[in-house]
Amino acid sequence: MDQGSGAGPHRACGRLGAPSCGARAPGAPWARFSAWLECVCVVTFDLELGQALELVYPSDFQLTDKEKSSICYLSFPDSHSGCLGDTQFSFRIRQCGGQRRPWHTDDRHCDSGAPVSLQREPAHYFGYVYFRQVKDSSVKRGYFQKSLVLVSRLPFVRLFQALLSLVAPEYFDKLAPCLEAVCDEIDQWPAPVPGRTLNLPVMGVVLQVHIPSRADKPESGPPKQCSHENLLPAPVVLTSVHELDLLRCFRPVLAHVQLLWELMLLGEPLLVLAPSPAVSSEMVLALTSCLQPLKFCCDYRPYFTVHDSEFKEFTTRTQAPPSVVLGVTNPFFIKTLQHWPHVLRIGEPKMPGDLPKQVKLKKPSRLKTLDTKPGLYTAYTTYLHRDKALLRRLLKGLQKKRPSDVQTAVLRRHLLELTQSFLSPLEHYMASLMPLQKSITPWKTPPQIHPFHQDDFLRSLEHSGPQLTCLLKGDRLGLYRWFFKSPHFDGWYRQRHKEMAQKLEALHLEAICEANIEIWMKDKSEVEVVDLVLKLRERLVRAQGHQLPVKEATLKRARLYIETVIGSLPKDLQVVLCPP
Structure with missing residues (x-):
């Protein structure tokens, strides 16, 4: 389909209101809706304008012109895909400008408990797209072309795909009134608090989902379903809000899963050329999820086009390719990104029952034609030896028609164990950098976390290396050395250092609360006492905002200490510290 005829995407005001000049305020009616979605967009194809943003709902949500343009272009498959009927896919765009909606306390609480x-x-928006293209003689071009797009900051691809499957077909038939009713229902949903199983009513259906928590065990699977006795109709249970069918996504590359895992771990640039946005976006999301529980810290675009505002940034030859995973459908990228070290081209997906034909490893030098055949074009050599038993087990499962969810569980567990085995020595060494608890005293500044020395860590591998928990052999030292240069090491280290610093601060607060504060105050000046009050209050606020891992009993004692200390001060200072 046409990607426009030279004209950029335009904003066509819909029946739900004109564009707004300001984002929603924290106390606005859409606060609950905002916990799940930023907005809902409808993109249509206008014969004169090309892709046009028909409406944004709620109508007072603010999008910049650059964001509108990106949403318009990324909500339609490009002309190389030829998608007829209904198709779902996703994209991810950079937010332009500063943050426009203040985060609520609930948002921070949800994030603190989430993996x-x-x-x-x-700094990014996810776009979840339901696109329909069907023949329609009443339309001048002969086709009905429209996309319903959910824009969110949450990476809950499975949930939002299920939601679109319910809403989009109905919307394409009934249009705006249906969309208003759905948004009103979402505005009644409970917040996505980690660890909870929620019932989410929409259009006469109840979606039951579990919101993942840091406390969940990775291999335990979804929690038990809630009782359905009082729910009519019975809920549609989603086993995950975010996990894709890994086996289906990786079918053509099962022989190279470990190589791809290493490329992701090391933050290597990878171009994924697929036959459709659906295949492209699922492959990119599967690749970026295979490092869990490690957070994917590089940029990634499940679906990307030549019209994207970052096109020049990603395709420049004046510097090394950026650490990004790009999903595309236009073969033009093969020529444009010839200098990239890794390109994965995948063909049309096979029927579910067929044994997958594995793409072959090929040299990057063979990428110079636009009709490049499917293959993984790379000169990369893995540091770890391939686990051939995994591939044999998966292929045997396909031959025996083992259920897909069982096969996916085998693959996911293998990748999880691979990542955990790799991280285990790093976690062990990082824990050794934490000061001893006996060195934390109440009235002195807590000691600093010791610095991370890469050479010391590499020497420690002899005692705590992954060979203790993983059967894979290979050049582990080489893999860690390259990992230290990747964005994922920096992201992992910053996160762990932050958590350790918070733990150190919590232990210091506990030490203060266990000490005899009245004895300490005897020989202290008013300035020192006031300084203690301010510091205790600051830590109390951080602890209540779930930024410090502190027990409730410690919080109560801290409040009591603050009252005791303020009560010992002259009346004029008490008024300043506790205004009426």
């Missing part, structure tokens, strides 16, 4: 890989994106 790091599932926290909401502060």
Whole structure:
């Protein structure tokens, strides 16, 4: 289909209101809706304008012109895909400008309890698309072409795909009134608090979902379903809000899963050329999820086009290719990104029962034609030896028609164990950098976390290397050395250092609360006492905002200490510290 005729996408005002000049305020009626979605967009194809943003709902949500343009272009398959009927896919765009909607306390609470890989994106939007193209003689071009797009900061691809499957077909038939009713229903949903199983009513159906928590065990599977006795109709249970069918996504590359895992771990640039946005976006999301529980810290675009505002940035030859995974459908990218070290081209997906034909490893030098055949074009040599038993087990399962969810569980567990085995020595060494608890005293500044020395860590591998928990052999030292240069090491280290610093601060607060504060105050000046009050209050606020891992008993004692200390001060200072 046409990607426009030279004209950029335009904003066509819909029946739900004109564009707004300001984002929603924290106390606005759409606060609950905002916990799940930023907005809902409808993109249509206008014969004169090309892709046009028909409406944004709620109508007062603010999008910049660049964001509108990106949403318009990314909501339609390009002309190389030829998608007829209904298709779903997703994209991810950079937010332009500063943050426009203040985050609520609930947002921060949800993020603090969520796995790091599932926290909401502060600088990017996800777009979840349901696109329909069908013949329609009443339309001048002969085709009805429209996309319904859910824009969110949450990476809950399975949930939002299920939601679109319910809403989009109905919307394409009934249009705006249906969309208003759905948004009103979403505005009644409970917040996505980690660890909870929620019932989400929409259009006469109840979606039952579990919101993942840091406390969940990775291999335990979804929690038990809630009782259905009082729910009519019975809920549609989603086993995951975010996990894709890994086996289906990786079918053509099962022989190279470990190589792709290493490329992702090391933050290597990878171009994925697929026959459709659906295949492209699922492959990119599957690749970026295979490092869990490690957060994917590089940029990634499940679906990307030549019209994207970052096109020049990603395709420049004046510097090394950026650490990004790009999903595309236009073969033009093969020529444009010839200098990229890794390109994965996948063909049309096979029927579910067929044994997958594995793409072959090929040299990047063979990429110079636009009709490049499917293959993984790379000169990369893996550091770890391939686990051939995994491939044999998966292929045997396909031959025996083993259920897809069982096969996916085998593959997911293998990738999880691979990542955990790799991270285990890093976690062990990082824990050794934490000061001893006996060195934390109440009235002195807490000691600093010791620095991370890469050479010391590599020497420690002799005692705590992954060979203790993983059967894979290979050049582990080489893999860690390259990992230290990747964005994922920086992201992992910053996150762990932050958590350790918070733990150190919590232990210091506990030490203060266990000490005899009245004895300490005897020889202290008013300035020192006031300084203690301010510091205790600051830590109390951080702890209540779930930024410090502190027990409730410690919080109560801290409040009591603050009251005691303020009560010992002159009346004029008490008025300043506790205004009426």
